[in-house]
Amino acid sequence: MRVRVLGGGCKKCEALLKATKEALANTGLKGEVEYITDFSEMASLGIMTTPALMLDDEIVSTGRVLKTSDIESLMIAHQGL
Amino acid sequence: MGTFIQNEILAMHWLNRLVAFLLQTIGINIKTKIGGSLQFFFYDVIKITILLCLLIFLISYIQSYFPPERSRKIMGRFHGIFANMIGALLGTVTPFCSCSSIPLFIGFTSAGLPLGVTFSFLISSPMVDLGSLILLMGIFGYRVAIVYVIMGLLIAIIGGSLIEKLKLDDEVEDFIKNARAVETRGVTLTKKDRLDYAYEQMSSTFKKVFPYILLGVGIGAIIHNWIPEDMIETILGNKNPFGVVLATIVGVPMYADIFGSIPVAEALLSKGALLGTVLSFMMAVTTLSLPSLIMLRKAIKPKLLGIFIAICVVGIIVVGYLFNILQPLLI
Numbered sequence: 001m002r003v004r005v006l007g008g009g010c011k012k013c014e015a016l017l018k019a020t021k022e023a024l025a026n027t028g029l030k031g032e033v034e035y036i037t038d039f040s041e042m043a044s045l046g047i048m049t050t051p052a053l054m055l056d057d058e059i060v061s062t063g064r065v066l067k068t069s070d071i072e073s074l075m076i077a078h079q080g081l
Numbered sequence: 082m083g084t085f086i087q088n089e090i091l092a093m094h095w096l097n098r099l100v101a102f103l104l105q106t107i108g109i110n111i112k113t114k115i116g117g118s119l120q121f122f123f124y125d126v127i128k129i130t131i132l133l134c135l136l137i138f139l140i141s142y143i144q145s146y147f148p149p150e151r152s153r154k155i156m157g158r159f160h161g162i163f164a165n166m167i168g169a170l171l172g173t174v175t176p177f178c179s180c181s182s183i184p185l186f187i188g189f190t191s192a193g194l195p196l197g198v199t200f201s202f203l204i205s206s207p208m209v210d211l212g213s214l215i216l217l218m219g220i221f222g223y224r225v226a227i228v229y230v231i232m233g234l235l236i237a238i239i240g241g242s243l244i245e246k247l248k249l250d251d252e253v254e255d256f257i258k259n260a261r262a263v264e265t266r267g268v269t270l271t272k273k274d275r276l277d278y279a280y281e282q283m284s285s286t287f288k289k290v291f292p293y294i295l296l297g298v299g300i301g302a303i304i305h306n307w308i309p310e311d312m313i314e315t316i317l318g319n320k321n322p323f324g325v326v327l328a329t330i331v332g333v334p335m336y337a338d339i340f341g342s343i344p345v346a347e348a349l350l351s352k353g354a355l356l357g358t359v360l361s362f363m364m365a366v367t368t369l370s371l372p373s374l375i376m377l378r379k380a381i382k383p384k385l386l387g388i389f390i391a392i393c394v395v396g397i398i399v400v401g402y403l404f405n406i407l408q409p410l411l412i
Contacts, residue, residue: 013180043188045263046265047265048148063148065285070277
């Protein structure tokens with residue numbers, strides 16, 4: 001699974017990145033967490049509010065610092081497990 | 082009935098009586114300067130905290146229905162001055178923090194929204210939000226709150242239209258113009274997601290803003306009981322024709338939430354400062370702040386940034402003088 005955290009480097013974005021890494025580790029799913037800070041790239045992906053989270057090509061959350069447990073549920077749902 | 086809602090629910094006068102009663106019970110005379118300051122401090126901190134939590138929760142819930150993706154779509158349906166009006170109105174309900182301003186800017190621009198409409202949105206967003214409307218009602222009464230919101234929207238509409246007329250599209254940084262944004266529908270939210278979002282916003286705003294409230298109320302309490310009335314009247318009251326300009330210039334570099342600036346405004350007003358002077362201070366503090374200007378500078382060139390700042394400052398000063406003239410009718 002390709003996991004992307006998008007944000008301009010503000011506190012909220014860092015918090016989401018940390019929670020996402022934890023969530024991936026907790027679920028034990030295979031995947032890599034990428035941190036995208038380039039605004040043009042965000043735009044090309046359709047992101048208007050940061051921080052945002054993408055699982056593969058799906059935008060699952062925008063403008064929120066999700067809790068680790070919420071991200072775990074999103075990942076599990078996304079994988080169809 | 083209207084007065085009851087105004088005094089007891091919005092302004093929470095019952096809380097002031099309760100604080101006075103409790104202070105007297107533990108042997109503090111509220112007629113003394115220290116006692117009076119303590120009463121003001123506790124009453125205001127509790128009142129603003131209650132209002133803040135309720136308001137942020139309620140507003141965030143409403144805002145979850147207006148993600149920028151949706152606002153952009155709505156704005157795109159209107160043209161000319163109507164687009165600016167809709168931009169200014171949506172600016173008040175679309176959640177957006179300064180760290181999102183660049184992706185938001187790109188999203189608006191590449192969807193073909195005119196620059197002026199984007200600016201109507203960007204001006205009204207920090208200046209007039211739903212929170213300030215209700216908070217102002219509680220403290221200055223509904224007439225002041227309504228006029229404040231109308232004025233804020235007018236600045237946003239006129240400012241945006243002016244930027245449009247000046248044809249400043251070249252003043253947007255190239256990477257924004259060249260970026261190709263993809264339009265998405267935005268994330269679908271359930272009712273639980275919205276409630277969670279509202280709760281997250283409430284607790285994170287509370288943590289962020291509480292020190293400012295303490296500071297603001299602290300300064301307010303000092304003004305309330307220790308600074309002589311003549312001094313405030315001389316600087317910020319009838320006696321100084323430049324009070325509004327002074328308040329605006331002092332307010333611009335300051336960065337505080339509206340919740341922190343209100344207690345200071347309230348205390349100054351009760352000590353004889355003019356309404357417009359106090360409101361222009363508040364508008365200046367909340368609308369323009371260094372962190373958001375630094376962010377915006379990444380998206381637009383210095384000339385446009387300068388024009389943006391100038392429009393806001395002039396608008397705030399004009400509104401200040403207007404409020405000073407209207408004061409006898411509003412309070």
